[in-house]
Amino acid sequence: MSDTATISxxxxxxxxxxxxxxxxxxxxxxxxxxxxxxxxxxxxxxxACTAWRWRKKGWLKTVNIAGRQYLTQEAIDxxxxxxxxxxxxxxxxxxxxxxEGGL
Numbered sequence: 001m002s003d004t005a006t007i008s009x010x011x012x013x014x015x016x017x018x019x020x021x022x023x024x025x026x027x028x029x030x031x032x033x034x035x036x037x038x039x040x041x042x043x044x045x046x047x048a049c050t051a052w053r054w055r056k057k058g059w060l061k062t063v064n065i066a067g068r069q070y071l072t073q074e075a076i077d078x079x080x081x082x083x084x085x086x087x088x089x090x091x092x093x094x095x096x097x098x099x100e101g102g103l
Contacts (some may be wrong), residue, residue, distance in 0.1 A: 037062055037069035040076070054079075059088060 041051050054060040060079050062069040083100065
């Protein structure tokens with residue numbers, strides 16, 4: 001199985017795709033093609049809240065067309081490459097349990 005799934009036409013957008021190995025955003029579009037952010041989120045299994053945080057941090061670059069957000073193939077490729085390289089990795093911070101009766 002290849003590392004990317006192919007979307008051949010808009011009628012295929014709602015159909016489930018196999019999860020790519022390693023990176024959840026590796027969806028191949030035709031060069032210069034765009035996909036709505038909502039469609040991409042549905043295909044990769046990410047919530048709109050997570051996408052908002054990624055956009056706010058500059059990790060995911062979208063294009064605003066008539067008030068709706070879209071992704072280009074270049075933006076998807078850049079995000080996938082950075083994710084695979086570990087650019088977004090952070091150390092997991094475990095919260096410290098407070099003792100009963102205050103500090």
